[in-house]
Amino acid sequence: MPKLGVDRDFFREYGRLDKPLQDRITEVFVKFEAATHTGIHLEKIRDARNPRFRSIRIDQFHRGIVLAPETGDAYTLLTVLPHDDAYTWTRRRDLSVNRATGGIEVRDESWIEENLPVLQETAQTTPARLFEGINDSDLIRLGIDEQTRTFARTLTDEAQLEAALGMLPETQGQVLIGLASGLTPDEVWSDLGAAIVDKPYDTDDLDAAVARSTDRIVLVDGPDDLMAIFAHPFALWRIYLHPTQQAVVDADFRGPARVTGGPGTGKTVVALHRAYRLAQKPDASVLVTTFTSTLTDSLLAGVKLLSTSAEALARIDVQHVDKLAHRVFRDEHGAPNLLADSEENGLWDSIIDRLDLPFTAAFLSAEWRNVALAQRVSTAAAYLSAKRTGRGRRLGANQKAQVWQALWEFESALRERGLWTHETVCREATRLLEDCDDKPYRHVVVDEAQDLSPEQWRLIRAAAPEGPDDMFIAGDTHQRIYDSRVSLREIGIKVTGRSSRLNLNYRTTAEILGWSLQLLAGERIDDMDGQLDSIAGCRSAVHGMPPTAKGLAAQSDEIGYVADTVQAWIDSGVTPGEIGIATRAKWLGSKVQDELFRRGVPVRSLAKAKGDTDSVAIGTMHAMKGLEFRCVAVTGVSARQVPAAAAITAVEDDAQTHHRDMQRERCVLFVACTRAREDLLVTWSEEPSPFLVPLV
Numbered sequence: 001m002p003k004l005g006v007d008r009d010f011f012r013e014y015g016r017l018d019k020p021l022q023d024r025i026t027e028v029f030v031k032f033e034a035a036t037h038t039g040i041h042l043e044k045i046r047d048a049r050n051p052r053f054r055s056i057r058i059d060q061f062h063r064g065i066v067l068a069p070e071t072g073d074a075y076t077l078l079t080v081l082p083h084d085d086a087y088t089w090t091r092r093r094d095l096s097v098n099r100a101t102g103g104i105e106v107r108d109e110s111w112i113e114e115n116l117p118v119l120q121e122t123a124q125t126t127p128a129r130l131f132e133g134i135n136d137s138d139l140i141r142l143g144i145d146e147q148t149r150t151f152a153r154t155l156t157d158e159a160q161l162e163a164a165l166g167m168l169p170e171t172q173g174q175v176l177i178g179l180a181s182g183l184t185p186d187e188v189w190s191d192l193g194a195a196i197v198d199k200p201y202d203t204d205d206l207d208a209a210v211a212r213s214t215d216r217i218v219l220v221d222g223p224d225d226l227m228a229i230f231a232h233p234f235a236l237w238r239i240y241l242h243p244t245q246q247a248v249v250d251a252d253f254r255g256p257a258r259v260t261g262g263p264g265t266g267k268t269v270v271a272l273h274r275a276y277r278l279a280q281k282p283d284a285s286v287l288v289t290t291f292t293s294t295l296t297d298s299l300l301a302g303v304k305l306l307s308t309s310a311e312a313l314a315r316i317d318v319q320h321v322d323k324l325a326h327r328v329f330r331d332e333h334g335a336p337n338l339l340a341d342s343e344e345n346g347l348w349d350s351i352i353d354r355l356d357l358p359f360t361a362a363f364l365s366a367e368w369r370n371v372a373l374a375q376r377v378s379t380a381a382a383y384l385s386a387k388r389t390g391r392g393r394r395l396g397a398n399q400k401a402q403v404w405q406a407l408w409e410f411e412s413a414l415r416e417r418g419l420w421t422h423e424t425v426c427r428e429a430t431r432l433l434e435d436c437d438d439k440p441y442r443h444v445v446v447d448e449a450q451d452l453s454p455e456q457w458r459l460i461r462a463a464a465p466e467g468p469d470d471m472f473i474a475g476d477t478h479q480r481i482y483d484s485r486v487s488l489r490e491i492g493i494k495v496t497g498r499s500s501r502l503n504l505n506y507r508t509t510a511e512i513l514g515w516s517l518q519l520l521a522g523e524r525i526d527d528m529d530g531q532l533d534s535i536a537g538c539r540s541a542v543h544g545m546p547p548t549a550k551g552l553a554a555q556s557d558e559i560g561y562v563a564d565t566v567q568a569w570i571d572s573g574v575t576p577g578e579i580g581i582a583t584r585a586k587w588l589g590s591k592v593q594d595e596l597f598r599r600g601v602p603v604r605s606l607a608k609a610k611g612d613t614d615s616v617a618i619g620t621m622h623a624m625k626g627l628e629f630r631c632v633a634v635t636g637v638s639a640r641q642v643p644a645a646a647a648i649t650a651v652e653d654d655a656q657t658h659h660r661d662m663q664r665e666r667c668v669l670f671v672a673c674t675r676a677r678e679d680l681l682v683t684w685s686e687e688p689s690p691f692l693v694p695l696v
């Protein structure tokens with residue numbers, strides 16, 4: 001029986017095809033797998049660059065291109081294209097073996113040959129070359145072959161290299177990008193997750209290279225496996241991890257460890273694989289947790305997709321961090337009597353009146369959460385010496401005494417009335433867990449860690465005993481969308497020496513990522529461990545259309561424009577479930593939802609997560625956290641809505657808090673824009689948001 005491998009790049013293309021064509025491809029290759037040699041109808045291709053390229057009929061209009069083995073029976077599906085394009089593909093492209101990694105690479109040889117003379121001519125009149133500081137021996141050591149080297153030597157700027165990326169052999173293109181961005185040859189290589197080999201691989205042996213290319217060629221283990229892979233074409237992460245990702249999944253850590261990296265670099269993927277790996281041990285119990293409900297649902301779906309073992313799956317508990325707190329609390333005390341937000345404001349106001357204090361309810365509430373609860377302050381002396389970093393407004397000793405009196409009265413009132421807030425429930429649950437010797441979990445995996453509050457961190461810390469692989473933390477402080485700022489060290493979680501960074505973005509095209517990154521240009525963002533973080537190295541190897549930024553005269557025009565775009569996406573073959581719409585405020589989302597509903601487009605609100613998933617998802621920018629869609633419209637990015645006035649402290653009241661609030665609002669917009677895989681539309685009416693002004 002022939003063995004089938006599928007080129008990883010094909011899955012992305014497959015995901016975009018119409019359903020009937022997808023079904024037909026699956027049908028052909030399921031038969032291919034089951035067929036004997038004589039039954040396979042593969043045709044040789046005249047004028048193909050590689051004599052081992054074969055075509056296979058998919059339907060009247062489409063052909064698959066397959067690499068036939070020199071000997072043996074391992075075939076590799078490279079692509080499926082309309083009839084003429086498929087043959088052109090084979091006449092332009094060739095395969096080669098990377099002499100440093102031994103892996104297989106595809107290049108558009110015709111494109112390189114056609115463009116080389118033009119580039120050479122331009123280079124003659126330009127004094128500086130892009131790679132003049134790198135010598136040939138380094139390029140050769142990093143696997144750059146003669147044709148690519150000749151090409152690279154003509155380049156004068158990074159834009160030329162970017163334009164050539166899809167045409168150059170993939171790994172070599174990545175090496176050149178790394179070198180062009182200023183990394184040393186060794187840094188480039190380790191970033192690729194590869195080790196430079198002493199002896200070059202045999203570049204003539206394609207079959208051996210295919211067998212070695214486990215990071216590129218997905219080997220199919222029978223028809224069921226093929227159907228399962230094709231059923232989730234965008235979930236390639238289940239079967240293929242980049243070596244840098246795999247190394248983090250497989251590492252044994254002596255204590256808490258974490259992974260950081262820009263949006264879409266696979267932090268969640270690594271966290272899920274790690275949870276699943278830890279759950280393989282018979283005595284394991286793994287908590288996977290985060291802070292939003294939509295993300296919790298999506299983590300649960302990911303865990304299920306990944307788990308081939310029911311036993312391991314049963315050892316993983318995916319829980320929203322607040323639900324965990326409530327569950328622990330309820331098991332001991334029964335359901336808490338919760339104080340509603342409006343009642344909380346009333347309570348602060350009554351204390352302010354009674355003590356005749358010069359503070360607002362909002363100020364006291366933030367002081368209680370960000371200082372008292374965050375630092376576990378329970379006495380006046382502790383409050384007087386507590387750090388108030390980030391609180392902006394300075395307080396003298398007398399004012400501090402007044403504030404403490406108010407905080408104390410607030411807590412006393414809660415106690416007397418038997419009332420709880422989510423924070424005090426979390427604090428009590430933490431106390432219960434800290435006091436208990438038999439912890440509910442052995443391992444904790446946290447996603448979107450940048451947004452957890454200190455109390456939530458303490459709860460999670462207390463949920464598993466300290467020890468090897470006890471905590472795994474995935475997060476990106478550039479995507480912080482709430483007010484929590486935590487120093488892991490201060491909470492007692494030490495990750496120094498056990499931190500890894502991912503740089504390659506798998507979700508977003510280079511165009512969308514580059515555009516979105518400009519939203520955060522110049523912002524200084526901490527790394528939760530006492531240093532500044534940077535996502536400067538974050539990049540994507542996939543190219544596409546630049547984002548569309550569109551301003552309209554009035555809001556009704558804007559809503560109409562968004563609805564038209566959604567319809568155009570659907571008409572072009574994108575399913576409604578692959579479209580997401582983000583707004584800063586809920587009310588605008590409702591208006592867009594009504595308009596789409598009126599036009600008969602299936603639509604659902606992310607706030608009511610359950611429901612038909614094959615519908616356009618509408619949610620706030622906050623609800624988009626951790627999710628992704630093929631096409632995303634970020635709507636209402638006007639001066640009046642972004643930043644949201646209610647989320648910004650006036651600069652006159654407190655300049656430091658004002659700056660923090662503004663940075664957080666930028667991050668919220670950044671998060672929304674980086675949810676798009678292929679197409680991003682950003683709209684506003686009247687004036688654009690100040691965050692957009694430098695970009696439009």
Ligand SMILES: Nc1ncnc2c1ncn2[C@@H]1O[C@H](COP(=O)(O)OP(=O)(O)OP(=O)(O)O)[C@@H](O)[C@H]1O
Nearest residue numbers: 237240241242263264265266267268269506507626
């Ligand atoms: N090794 C891989 N191969 C193919 N696709 C991958 C790989 N790793 C991640 N992806 C895909 O990239 C996308 C982003 O992954 P993931 O959600 O894990 O990133 P993230 O770093 O957690 O993103 P964010 O911080 O923006 O939420 C997903 O579609 C995932 O399937």
